[in-house]
Amino acid sequence: MNRKKLSADFFEDEFWSPDTNMAKMSAEFIYKLQKLRTVVGVPFLIAPGGGYRTAEYNARMQGSSGSKHMEGIAVDVDHTRWDGAIRFQFISAACALGFSVGIYPKHFHIDTRQGQKVLWVSLYKKAKT
Numbered sequence: 001m002n003r004k005k006l007s008a009d010f011f012e013d014e015f016w017s018p019d020t021n022m023a024k025m026s027a028e029f030i031y032k033l034q035k036l037r038t039v040v041g042v043p044f045l046i047a048p049g050g051g052y053r054t055a056e057y058n059a060r061m062q063g064s065s066g067s068k069h070m071e072g073i074a075v076d077v078d079h080t081r082w083d084g085a086i087r088f089q090f091i092s093a094a095c096a097l098g099f100s101v102g103i104y105p106k107h108f109h110i111d112t113r114q115g116q117k118v119l120w121v122s123l124y125k126k127a128k129t
Contacts, residue, residue, distance in 0.1 A: 007034040009043070015051030015075065019060075023052040025072040029112050032097060033075065036110075039093040042086055047107045050076025074111035076104075095119065 004012040007030050015023035037044055049061055053069040068074035079087050087108075094101050094110050095117070102109035103121045 006030045009034060009037050014046045015072075017052050017054045017057050018049055019057040020054055023072070025052055026112075029073045032099070032112060033110075036090075036093055036097055036099070039097070040086065040090050042082065045078040045081070047076040047078045050078075050107060050109075068111035068113055073113070074109065076107040076109050078107050080106050091119075 006012055006015075006025065006027075010030060010033065012023050012025075013021075015025050017023065033044075049057065051069070052072050053061065053063060053067060055070055058064075058067050058070055063069060077090070079090065082090070090108060091101055091103070094108070098112065098117060099110040100113050100118045101120075103119075105123070
């Protein structure tokens with residue numbers, strides 16, 4: 001398979017919307033994500049469905065109607081294989097680089113929304129229908 005490289009550590013297929021196998025990720029977002037990857041120093045695993053999302057797929061995932069995934073400026077990074085120190089380093093570096101960060105039981109959501117940056121914690125996972 002000939003994979004399209006988006007940066008030193010990321011390939012386009014890592015961000016595909018599962019319903020279309022395409023990713024309309026912002027080049028500026030990928031640049032910033034690569035900076036975060038370099039600072040943290042460990043590989044990032046994009047969670048399934050955690051990259052670009054079409055509106056249809058986002059609705060099936062019960063995502064927010066204003067989801068930044070649909071704009072190509074958000075990803076969900078699986079943190080289940082990381083220890084507490086790496087998780088802390090990821091959150092700290094993401095905030096320092098200007099990402100908004102959502103902390104979930106199995107992944108971190110990061111995005112580059114306009115305006116004030118936010119940090120939130122979700123202690124539950126939405127039930128899939």
